[in-house]
Amino acid sequence: MKRLLLVEDDPTLGLTLKERLDSEGYQVHWAASASAARTAFHHRADWDLVLFDVGLPDGSGFELAAEWKTKVPFLFVTALSD
Numbered sequence: 001m002k003r004l005l006l007v008e009d010d011p012t013l014g015l016t017l018k019e020r021l022d023s024e025g026y027q028v029h030w031a032a033s034a035s036a037a038r039t040a041f042h043h044r045a046d047w048d049l050v051l052f053d054v055g056l057p058d059g060s061g062f063e064l065a066a067e068w069k070t071k072v073p074f075l076f077v078t079a080l081s082d
Helices: 011-023 034-043 061-068
Strands: 003-007 027-031 049-052 074-076
Touching (some): 003 034, 027 034, 061 074
Parallel strands (some): 003 027
16 A cells, blocks of 8 residues: 655645545545644655645745655645746
8 A cells, every 4th residue: 555645734625635545545644734744754764655735834845845855756736826
C-alpha cells in the first residue's frame, strides 16, 4: 500500500482528498499545517509521495518541498493561478 502525506489546510478539500485517496487504496495521513507536516514527515521515513498545498497557516508548501526535495517525490495541489 502506498503511503501519502497530504498537506492541506482547507478542511473541506483535505477531507475530500483523503477520502478519495483512501478509497483508491492509498494510506493517507492528512496534516493541516506545516508544523504538523514536519512532525508526520520526520515520524515516518518511508513516504511514497507528498501532496502539498502551497498556502499554509504557518508556512508554505514551497518551503517544505525545498526541505524534503531529495528525500521524497512530491506534487503541489493548489488553487493558485500563478
